[in-house]
Amino acid sequence: MVRxxxxxxxxxxxxxxxxxxxxxxxxxISNSNKSCKIVVAPNVEFIMKAQKDKEFSDILKQASxxxxxxxxxxxGAKLQKKEFKQRIPGQSxxxxxxxxxxxxxxxxxxxxxxxxxxxxVCNNLKKIYPNVxxxxxxxxxxxxxxxxxxxxxxxxxxxxxxxxxxxxPKQEKxxxxxxxxxxxxxxxxxxxxxxxxxxxxxxxxxxxxKIGMEWFYRLCKQPQRIKRQIVLPIYLLKVLFAKDKTKGxxx
Ligand code: UDP
Numbered sequence: 718m719v720r721x722x723x724x725x726x727x728x729x730x731x732x733x734x735x736x737x738x739x740x741x742x743x744x745x746i747s748n749s750n751k752s753c754k755i756v757v758a759p760n761v762e763f764i765m766k767a768q769k770d771k772e773f774s775d776i777l778k779q780a781s782x783x784x785x786x787x788x789x790x791x792x793g794a795k796l797q798k799k800e801f802k803q804r805i806p807g808q809s810x811x812x813x814x815x816x817x818x819x820x821x822x823x824x825x826x827x828x829x830x831x832x833x834x835x836x837x838v839c840n841n842l843k844k845i846y847p848n849v850x851x852x853x854x855x856x857x858x859x860x861x862x863x864x865x866x867x868x869x870x871x872x873x874x875x876x877x878x879x880x881x882x883x884x885x886p887k888q889e890k891x892x893x894x895x896x897x898x899x900x901x902x903x904x905x906x907x908x909x910x911x912x913x914x915x916x917x918x919x920x921x922x923x924x925x926x927k928i929g930m931e932w933f934y935r936l937c938k939q940p941q942r943i944k945r946q947i948v949l950p951i952y953l954l955k956v957l958f959a960k961d962k963t964k965g966x967x968x
Contacts, residue, residue, distance in 0.1 A: 729778060797963070808914070808920065810905070824850045824874065828879060
């Protein structure tokens with residue numbers, strides 16, 4: 718599969734539409750043979766964390782699919798005189814795969830969120846997608862002993878898709894650390910998607926999403942995220958003034 722990517726500060730991101738992301742995922746599922754291909758959704762926080770964290774940077778570079786999650790990524794490309802075809806918010810990718818499961822029967826395991834959250838996500842989705850094939854769920858707060866059982870359960874179920882929502886970079890590192898053990902076709906980090914799906918966190922109205930201000934809406938709803946979003950101006954300056962804008966600290 719030849720990939721068309723745009724690299725921002727060392728992080729390659731696929732230049733694809735949501736339907737192309739769906740198609741690529743189908744191909745990964747067909748060819749993976751339970752080899753746990755990694756799907757990531759880089760945003761500005763990811764790119765900035767990757768500048769300081771080689772382990773995270775390597776995971777992002779080695780991912781089989783990297784969807785452009787945030788408006789900051791779209792702007793970062795524009796500063797390099799490049800253009801992403803589309804922004805793909807994490808929840809949109811999640812729903813695209815859920816639709817695939819509903820249509821084709823792909824099996825899905827949901828790992829992450831607070832106790833009861835992935836189960837609630839599963840119940841809500843079953844009302845909208847009656848044929849969705851969610852085969853297992855577990856919350857994202859577990860100790861080493863429970864982790865062993867979770868991995869054993871996943872490996873008995875052998876789902877096509879494992880969604881992991883532990884927040885970044887924890888979820889990406891968790892997937893990478895267990896990549897060789899996990900018998901799944903693809904594993905995708907999902908951040909706060911399960912909380913959006915249960916309605917615990919509300920997504921911005923569509924018009925706010927359309928004008929690229931969802932990050933601001935989320936900041937108003939969760940002011941504690943200011944520490945995380947403060948990196949945005951630093952990121953823009955870094956992209957603007959980087960001699961080779963595609964190169965990050967670890968290139
Ligand atoms: N979470 C978890 N286990 C942990 C830490 C976090 O399951 O040890 C969950 C948390 O309940 C939330 C999600 O991970 O549902 C993280 O959401 P956040 O909004 O931080 O993710 P982002 O979209 O910003 O990456």
